Amino acid sequence: MRPVAQNPHPDPLPEYPATGEKSCVPFFGDAMAEMFADRLVAAIDQKKAPICVGIDPIFEMLPDAVAGSREDRDANDAEGAIDAIFDFTAAVLKIVAPLVPIVKFQSAYFEKYYAEGVEAYYSLVQEAKELGLLVIGDVKRGDIGSTASAYAAGHLADGPYGEQEEMVTPDAITVNPMLGLDTLEPFVKTAKEYRKGLFVLVRTSNPGSADFQDVLLEDGRTWSEMVADKLAPVAEGMVGASGFSSIGAVVGATQTHTMESLRKRLPKSIFLLPGYGAQGATAEMTQAAFINGSGAIVSASRSILYAHREKKYEGVGDWKKCVERAVVDMKADLAGVVKKAYCGGLPARLT
Amino acid sequence: MRPVAQNPHPDPLPEYPATGEKSCVPFFGDAMAEMFADRLVAAIDQKKAPICVGIDPIFEMLPDAVAGSREDRDANDAEGAIDAIFDFTAAVLKIVAPLVPIVKFQSAYFEKYYAEGVEAYYSLVQEAKELGLLVIGDVKRGDIGSTASAYAAGHLADGPYGEQEEMVTPDAITVNPMLGLDTLEPFVKTAKEYRKGLFVLVRTSNPGSADFQDVLLEDGRTWSEMVADKLAPVAEGMVGASGFSSIGAVVGATQTHTMESLRKRLPKSIFLLPGYGAQGATAEMTQAAFINGSGAIVSASRSILYAHREKKYEGVGDWKKCVERAVVDMKADLAGVVKKAYCGGLPARLT
Secondary structure, rough: OHHHHHHHOOOOOOOOOOOOOOOOOOOOOHHOOOOOOHHHHHHHHHHHOEEEEOOOOOOHHOHHHHHOOOOOOOOOOHHHHHHHHHHHHHHHHHHHHHOOOEEEEEEEHHHHOOOHHHHHHHHHHHHHHHHOOOOEEOOOOOOHHHHHHHHHHHHHHOOOOOOHEEEEEOOOEEOOOOOOOOOOOHHHHHHOOOEEEEEEEEEEHHHHHHHHHHEEEEEOOOOHHHHHHHHHHHHHHOOOOOOEEEEEEEEEEOOHHHHHHHHOOOOOOEEOOOOOOOOOOOHHHHHHHHHEEEEEEEEEEHHHHOHHHHHHHHHOHHHHHHHHHHHHHHHHHHHHHHHOOOOOOOOHHHH | OOOOOOOOOOOOOOOOOOOOOOOOOOOOOHHOOOOHHHHHHHHHHHOOOEEEEEEOOOOOOOOOOHHHHHHHOOOOOHHHHHHHHHHHHHHHHHHHHOOOEEEEEOOHHHOOHHHHHHHHHHHHHHHHOOOEEEEEEEEEEOOOOHHHHHHHHHOOOOOOOOOOOOOOOOEEEEEOOOOOOHHHHHHHHHHHHHEEEEEEEEOOOOHHHHHHHHHHHHHHHHHHHHHHHHHHHHHHHHHHOOEEEEEEEOOOOOHHHHHHHHHHHOEEEEEEEEOEEOEOOHHHHHHHHHOOEEOOEEOHHHHHHHHHOOOHOOOOOOOHHHHHHHHHHHHHHHHHHHHHOOOOOOOHHHO
């Protein structure tokens, strides 16, 4: 319904590969590189890190230096809380921008503060994009027909003309497929139109996810496997020059028992793997999601954002140093896995 | 995490039953009547209409009298669109408040306009409650652990202290259960604490809902039936004096093949039945959802909001008259069904 506006904030294309740089990655060309999947694959290569930093800003967990000491901190001072969340997130973005290709904003922690929180969400999405980061809006929306179109307009389309023209939305959002394939269509349409991406929930990382996602169907597949099978042709329709689709899948890094099966069923989808760190998944557990060392991003939120609270980062320095160190450690931790995922050895770009 | 604030906007209890009024409905008493399910059952009886009006304000479909003629209307003038949506919705609420017990706001049509739209959403929720209507926020949220708690805080809890103390949230919200029973817990906890309600998606009304909800499990149940079975004990934990639970279920009125089965599996849940009218469900199709003429609300959005666009309401008067007539017609249409659902005849309160 919205016209295709000239995007006032074109996605900052990674400068990779620079002329003369030794690399085994094909250059996709300007037009094709604009597809979300291609931009993401290029950014992962540029940053040499298949890592997504999850932005889950929880006022009660923020460093004292940002939100005040425990005695001074008033969780019921909403304006103060939003300001602290804003400052904290903006600082985190600056720290991680040179290190990782993409961040994921958890919408709930902003919606908690009503419209004011939502305003902060969009401002911070813009900050992240201006820093050259790709952005996922973790909104897990899903609804029928024109309602899904309205969600896609608000969360994925570029801003329309008029006073909201400059509105910046994420490069991709998470969507919930429970309502059916027809309810994904409006999201896919918007993603195509604006060269954005989707990450469809296929198997989540939480302990109770087995309740409704691991149940066995009469044909022997799990419910999640069936969702993956139905999603595969949709993903096939948005494959870019990188060989990956802009229709990705959320698969909990904790779900090792089904990772290989889901990867086989969705060979073109980039897997977004939450659950690393605070939720207990290790680097090793993500291995089956990678295809020749590519096609997956491991997401970590609290183990990075709140590294200053962890014993192992005592003495590292202030909270910002702890965030940086946690990302660097995660990158090193994953390097071995990515390496193993290459049968023929690691390409130069990821050494 | 949020403290229990004194609610500055106590839910307006329906005045029913007035002393001396002849009725077969038990008076639940002040304390018990505060449970969402009891308030809803009482309000249905008071208004003599098991009807929920769906607030799906779509700028392009608004009456010319509100949004200007087709030539003047500029969908890219976001401020103008939000103003028109606000005025339209406020007028609809005034028309339907004396006629129906409850309205359902579709969040997507507000989120489409970013933070400004969300601000309008909360203002209109407050307007509705001040008019004595119960309110459902159709947000279909669902996420893990503390993320679900954050959604519950923003969409279901009363406003915290401080400058957001006066924030008014809906009496109930819709939630998506795909992620698992553990992801419903934070919503249930908040609903209990604030005497609010939930409507859990069990079987949606859209054509594609069969894709993932009607698949047969190895034990012969459909996926939706399994969800219903797992939800039943959760609902059992929040049953009020009315005999109904504040944990309700969304079951598309279009899904007649499974309505009886789901009703048996969820005997205590109030069914919210979308799909009447524009989506094709008839009054007759909702019958199996009612238990002795009670325990269900039929939701209609476009057939009421945009009645002025329908041929059968030509000549009725302006758009407001059309809205009113559509509600009155729906009420009459459903009366017969409710009547049939009583084996022993219709109680005085619903004649």
